[in-house]
Amino acid sequence: MSKLLITGCTGFLGGCVLSYALKKYNIKDILILSRTAGDYQALTRVQDNLARFGLSPEITGQLTDSNIIEGDLAQPELFLNNPCLNEVTHVINCAAVASFGKNPMIWKVNVEGTFAFAKRMSEVPSLQRFVHVGTAMSCLPEPGHNIKESLITTDDSEHIVDYTRAKAAIERKMHEELPGLPLVIARPSIIVGHSELGCKPSSSIFWVFKMALTLGKFMCNLQDKIDVVPVDFCAEALLTLTESENVKNGVYHVSAGPEYSVNFAEIDEAMAQAGGTKPVADSYSMVDMGYFMGIRKSFPTLFGECNERIILRAINLYGQFSRLNVTFDNTQLLHLGVSAPRKFTSYIDKCVDSTRGQSVTEMMACDFK
Ligand SMILES: NC(=O)c1ccc[n+]([C@@H]2O[C@H](COP(=O)([O-])OP(=O)(O)OC[C@H]3O[C@@H](n4cnc5c(N)ncnc54)[C@H](OP(=O)(O)O)[C@@H]3O)[C@@H](O)[C@H]2O)c1
Numbered sequence: 327m328s329k330l331l332i333t334g335c336t337g338f339l340g341g342c343v344l345s346y347a348l349k350k351y352n353i354k355d356i357l358i359l360s361r362t363a364g365d366y367q368a369l370t371r372v373q374d375n376l377a378r379f380g381l382s383p384e385i386t387g388q389l390t391d392s393n394i395i396e397g398d399l400a401q402p403e404l405f406l407n408n409p410c411l412n413e414v415t416h417v418i419n420c421a422a423v424a425s426f427g428k429n430p431m432i433w434k435v436n437v438e439g440t441f442a443f444a445k446r447m448s449e450v451p452s453l454q455r456f457v458h459v460g461t462a463m464s465c466l467p468e469p470g471h472n473i474k475e476s477l478i479t480t481d482d483s484e485h486i487v488d489y490t491r492a493k494a495a496i497e498r499k500m501h502e503e504l505p506g507l508p509l510v511i512a513r514p515s516i517i518v519g520h521s522e523l524g525c526k527p528s529s530s531i532f533w534v535f536k537m538a539l540t541l542g543k544f545m546c547n548l549q550d551k552i553d554v555v556p557v558d559f560c561a562e563a564l565l566t567l568t569e570s571e572n573v574k575n576g577v578y579h580v581s582a583g584p585e586y587s588v589n590f591a592e593i594d595e596a597m598a599q600a601g602g603t604k605p606v607a608d609s610y611s612m613v614d615m616g617y618f619m620g621i622r623k624s625f626p627t628l629f630g631e632c633n634e635r636i637i638l639r640a641i642n643l644y645g646q647f648s649r650l651n652v653t654f655d656n657t658q659l660l661h662l663g664v665s666a667p668r669k670f671t672s673y674i675d676k677c678v679d680s681t682r683g684q685s686v687t688e689m690m691a692c693d694f695k
Contacts, residue, residue, distance in 0.1 A: 329413045329452075330568070331395070333359040333443075334420030338528040338692075339459065339517060341375040342561040343418055348381070350565065353388050357410060359395045359421065368396050378527040379520070399439030400431060406446045416568050417447055417456045426487045426643050427694045436492040437499065444500050448507040455508050457568050462513040462553070462579055464494040467652040472584050474655045475513070475577040477501060486646055508575060512567050514560050515553035515581035515654045521668045524676030525689075527557065532677050533689035534644045537637075538590075539597055540628055540686065542606040543613045545645035548591040553582045553653045554670040563664045570662050581654035581667075588671050590648075596671040600678035615642055630685025636694060637687075 330351055334340030335358045347356055360368040372394070373386040397405030399421055419440070423432045440458075447453055466480045467473045478494045485491035497511055518532050519525045525532050538544040563580045567573050591607055598605040618641050622634045629637060660666060681689060 328415040328454075329355050329357060330416045330418070331357040331359060331411070331414045332418045332420065333399075334422065334459075335360055336371045336375045337420060337424070338530055339514070339557055339560055339564075340418075340420035341372075341379055341527060342520070342557045343420060343564050344372070345376055345379040345381055346558075346561045346565055348376075348385060348388075353393070356389075356393055357395055357414065358389075358393055359397050359405070361398050362396060368394050375527075380523060380526075399435045399443060402439045402442040402446075406442060411446065412450055413452065414447065414450055415452050415454050417453070418564050418568055419443070419456065419458045420564075422459070422493070424489065425694065426489055426640075428488065432488045432492050436489070437496045440496050441499055441503075444504055444507055444509075448504045453508060455510060455568055455573070457510045457512055457564060458497070458500065459564070460497050460511050460513040460577075461490060461493045462515045462581055462654045463647065464490045464497065464513070466490075466494075467650060467654070469650045469652060472653045472655050473579075475579055475658065477577065487643060510567050510573055510575055511577045512564055512580050513577060513654070515555055515579065517557050517560055518554045518670060519556055519673060519677040519680075520558050521556040521673040522558065522676065524673065524678070524680035526680045528692055529681055529684065529689035530692050531644075532681065533686050533693075534640070534648075535593055535597060536681070536689065537629065537640070537686045538648075539594060539606055541618075542609055543611050543617065544590075544648060545612060545614065545641075546590055546648040546651070547612060548594065548607060548610055549589050550649065550651035551584070551587045551589045551653055552593075552648065552651075552670075553587045555580065555582050555586075555667045556670075556673060559665075559667040563659055566662050566664050567659075572662055578659050579654040579656050580659060581656045582669070583656035583660075584653045586656075586667050586669050587653045588669055592671050593674065596674040597678060600675035615645070618642075628686075630687040632687040636690075640690060640694070 335344045376386045594605045
């Protein structure tokens with residue numbers, strides 16, 4: 327009998343993973359690490375998030391407090407002696423402070439707390455697999471390449487954001503200091519929307535495309551490719567990486583790869599079609615940060631009531647990522663039998679529909695916690 331522990335189930339990816347796991351697993355075989363937020367109970371938070379993935383109250387109502395391990399990775403000492411952890415056979419660790427902002431909790435949670443949790447799980451005799459969700463960007467990809475999986479060797483000082491620095495550090499630390507942990511590192515590329523539900527579960531990162539097309543200018547070339555995958559593809563991939571006997575300890579990209587990635591011109595075309603507008607391609611130009619500094623006073627008109635500094639920071643960060651023109655090789659994952667991901671442009675209409683009426687500022691809040 328297997329017992330699956332999933333973390334991060336109130337979030338975008340973890341919520342989708344749990345929604346798929348509920349279809350596959352006996353409810354008694356699922357444990358969820360989650361936090362209570364004030365009066366908002368951990369179980370209710372998880373159930374409410376599952377509703378965003380279209381799960382009915384009949385299904386979400388099957389979850390009870392017996393499925394929940396209440397815990398905060400910022401204070402792991404408060405939950406690590408929970409005896410329920412001793413029954414776990416498989417872990418999917420989606421929890422993290424997934425923010426490009428300057429958040430002091432990034433290191434505390436994504437490195438220190440995550441390491442304490444992984445160390446505790448490495449001491450559980452029944453543990454067969456620990457799937458840790460990393461991020462493909464943490465390897466500091468060389469621009470213009472299709473990146474193959476490898477362990478991270480880069481210098482921490484080279485990272486643009488604390489988030490990727492921390493994600494790189496925890497991968498290295500678990501690999502070097504926990505040789506007994508049956509560790510599989512799954513590195514998603516850029517997760518945008520759900521191939522059926524669009525941005526109903528989360529508008530994370532989708533707003534960047536909206537913002538760039540509203541501006542009609544950005545830092546990338548329209549022919550540059552970007553490796554985007556829908557969250558439901560990632561969820562299925564993570565369950566395969568958890569269950570498949572053919573998985574080897576090591577690193578797997580959960581990505582579109584060169585074949586299923588699209589370029590910005592294709593995204594522009596698909597967004598225009600879905601929104602009933604004209605593509606910006608004919609008037610598009612590549613600009614640098616100086617241009618955006620100059621037009622900062624027009625941001626509220628373009629994006630809704632906003633903090634100009636946060637918008638400038640967002641343009642700067644995502645602009646640097648957009649120029650990379652990289653894809654992440656997914657051959658290993660597809661060889662396990664995972665179906666190929668839908669191209670972003672094939673479900674962009676659902677993302678456009680599900681965010682109609684929302685301003686860029688409203689959409690971006692989930693990425694700047
Ligand atoms: N989204 C992407 O494009 C992308 C790409 C590559 C990799 N990833 C990785 O995928 C994973 C999930 O990302 P996501 O986009 O789903 O992020 P998300 O929506 O922000 O969800 C993060 C989850 O982590 C939990 N968490 C945060 N701090 C915690 C703490 N101190 N203790 C316990 N749980 C905590 C959150 O719980 P609360 O609700 O209690 O805060 C939430 O459930 C992350 O590891 C991220 O690095 C994401």
